[in-house]
Amino acid sequence: MLQLLTFLATLTLSFNFVSPAYAQVPVIRIDGSSTVFPITEAMAEEYQTMKRGKVRVTVGISGTGGGFKKFCRGETDVQNASRPIQAAEIKKCEEKGVRFLELPIAFDATAIIVSPKNTWLKSITTDELKKMWEPTAQGKILLWSDVNPAWPKEKMKLFGAGSDSGTFDYFTEAIMGKSKSSRGDYTASEDDNTLVTGVANDLNALGYIPLAYAEENIAKLRIVPVVGGPKSPKKNEPIIPARKTVESGEYFPLSRPVFIYVNEKSLAKAEILEFTNFFLQNCPTIVPEVKYVALPAAAYKIGQDHVKARKVGTVFGGHTEIGVKVEDLMKRESAK
Incomplete structure (x- = not known):
């Protein structure tokens, strides 16, 4: 499946470069988790259809760890992550001046x-x-x-x-x-x-x-x-x-929230701000379509509020926590 998705993403990129005019449209750069890829790829397709070619979204698959390396160097706008950002990755982001918003999007x-x-x-x-x-x-x-x-x-x-x-x-x-x-x-x-x-x-x-x-x-x-x-x-x-x-939370300890992380500076670009809000607005329908567990609607509203207020940082303290339930995640996000 991953090879096929990577091939299709590459094919899409190749096709997009055929038109010089299309190649100059704004590009939203996303990379990271193969687990989160199906959600983000579906969002990218829906968003690009809505924009009718006025914005291009590229979605890579280099794994959560590999994706954070790029994200913390400022090479990508959005990071797909199947775990919270780790302390060493936070430090790398700080060294490069990358501040980020942590947005839970589903449970896996x-x-x-x-x-x-x-x-x-x-x-x-x-x-x-x-x-x-x-x-x-x-x-x-x-x-x-x-x-x-x-x-x-x-x-x-x-x-x-x-x-x-x-x-x-x-x-x-x-x-x-x-x-x-x-x-x-x-x-x-x-x-x-x-x-x-x-x-x-x-x-x-x-x-x-x-x-x-x-x-x-x-x-x-x-x-x-x-x-x-x-x-x-x-x-x-x-x-x-x-x-x-x-x-x-009964399926313990192998249930977990998954995320997107957004570079705060990238949100200054209208298309990335629009895409981030589009993502959160459409999670309740698209997340179940690609076989993941959607969060309560209130969670996505909290996410949009955090985007509006530019609430940067993580509620996980730079480490992975086991057995976090949906209700626990909601309480943390509400208190952020």
């Missing part, structure tokens, strides 16, 4: 996926995920039975996000308790289609991908319920990721 969940042929893995606990994925598992935890003696004595094949991905950062923080803490002997990719294909075709494979991509490929995959443990609202109950369980 990380889905644990297996092949439909796998009929024995009914659910998985966060402790089992940790035992499977932690750094010390590399070269040692190789069989399914190494994780749980009740599971087959077959070699596991693991698939997950690459290290520049916000999904990777969040998954490792949620499961291992430390961002970027992971075994390295797995198939890592920023291309979710690669992960889907790898898991779908192998009885002994397991992976993690954004829920929207899992639902898009549900005919090829099976989503495994997760037991969140003592900190979960449902404790020892297996929970399947879905809109209801994400909104309620």
Whole structure:
């Protein structure tokens, strides 16, 4: 999927450069998370249609981490992010004089996926995920039975996000308790289609991908319920990721808000201010269309108020937090 989306984005860019007149229209530059890409790409298409070629929007996919590198150098106007900005990234932005607005746009969940042929893995606990994925598992935890003696004595094949991905950062923080803490002997990719294909075709494979991509490929995959443990609202109950369980916080700890960050200086340009407000106004309809969980309407109104007032900064203190619920996010945004 990611390769196809990247190809289409490149093709669109190439087509746009055919016309010298079109090439001189204002350009809104966006990059970052592949998880957030479907939302932003849909917004870009709708906005460009509305503007009838008077504004061009480019949307790149270099991962949350890779995108923040560009954003904090002032190379992009908008940053797609599947986790909050981190302390080191804030420092980079400060060094370059980049002030930003943090705008939550949706909730997402990380889905644990297996092949439909796998009929024995009914659910998985966060402790089992940790035992499977932690750094010390590399070269040692190789069989399914190494994780749980009740599971087959077959070699596991693991698939997950690459290290520049916000999904990777969040998954490792949620499961291992430390961002970027992971075994390295797995198939890592920023291309979710690669992960889907790898898991779908192998009885002994397991992976993690954004829920929207899992639902898009549900005919090829099976989503495994997760037991969140003592900190979960449902404790020892297996929970399947879905809109209801994400909104309620029951799908713990793998639910999270996703964001766009907007360069404050960029908002001085009429087209970027207009696009940002257009984005927030259309989230209630477009976010569900691309299989993500929309925030309450009030959240987008708060976002628009923050844009109007130029409320810069982050409510997350430069680190990722696990288990943030929609209602918690709303309280923070209201108090910002």
